[in-house]
Amino acid sequence: xxxxxxxxxxxxxxxxxxxxxxxxxxxxGGKREMGQLTAFDLAVILLIANAVQNAMVGSDVxxxxxxxxxxxxxxxxxxxxxxxERIPWLQExxxxxxxxxxxxxxxxxxxxxxxxxxxxMIMMAVREHGLAEVExxxxxxxxxxxxxxxxxxxxxxxxxxxxxxxxxxxxxS
Numbered sequence: 001x002x003x004x005x006x007x008x009x010x011x012x013x014x015x016x017x018x019x020x021x022x023x024x025x026x027x028x029g030g031k032r033e034m035g036q037l038t039a040f041d042l043a044v045i046l047l048i049a050n051a052v053q054n055a056m057v058g059s060d061v062x063x064x065x066x067x068x069x070x071x072x073x074x075x076x077x078x079x080x081x082x083x084x085e086r087i088p089w090l091q092e093x094x095x096x097x098x099x100x101x102x103x104x105x106x107x108x109x110x111x112x113x114x115x116x117x118x119x120x121m122i123m124m125a126v127r128e129h130g131l132a133e134v135e136x137x138x139x140x141x142x143x144x145x146x147x148x149x150x151x152x153x154x155x156x157x158x159x160x161x162x163x164x165x166x167x168x169x170x171x172x173s
Contacts, residue, residue, distance in 0.1 A: 006060035008068050015056045015072040022048065023080070027094060095144040102126075102140035105153070115142050125150055 004011075025048075056069045084090045099111050101122055112118070125148035126134055134140075139151040 002062055002064050004060055004062050004064055006058040006065060008064065011057050011060060011065045011068045012072045014058065015069040016076060018052045018056050019073055019076045022052065023094070027096070098144060099142045100139065101142055101148065102134055102137045102150075104139075105135040105137055107134060111142075117142060117148075122148070 057065045080090075080094065084094050099115050101108055101111055101115070101117060107119070107122065112122070122134065122140060125140060126132075126137055129150035129152065131137060131150070131152055136153055137150055138153045139149075141149045143149055
């Protein structure tokens with residue numbers, strides 16, 4: 001039960017390699033995939049977990065090997081989260097940037113195609129925000145978590161007025 005057939009350092013290295021490979025794969029999947037988990041997506045995630053198990057621990061079926069792999073995965077997840085919050089380019093690399101899908105009532109087809117979003121998904125988000133048509137949307141953004149944020153136009157159909165605040169330094173003339 002606790003007898004290792006694979007050196008624990010090898011188990012740790014394997015788990016780290018698999019962690020980053022799965023992280024890259026999920027990142028390449030796009031924001032839409034992360035925000036809208038379907039039963040199909042869940043099945044794929046579970047199957048990936050099963051498929052990479054042997055890649056992490058090799059022929060080792062000991063409790064110790066499993067605990068080392070789990071510990072490495074948890075540690076890497078914490079370290080990546082910690083680094084991501086403190087290093088700006090890492091945050092963009094791991095999470096991406098928000099993408100504008102609708103601006104001033106007009107759908108931006110190029111951005112929709114690059115993100116794998118179709119008209120039905122945009123219309124669903126528009127309706128979820130209480131609007132009936134895209135023309136009433138000032139801004140719709142695919143956020144980094146896969147959610148679509150919608151900012152409606154103001155009541156008369158235009159954009160909300162901009163407010164500027166002017167700061168004056170004390171002691172300057």
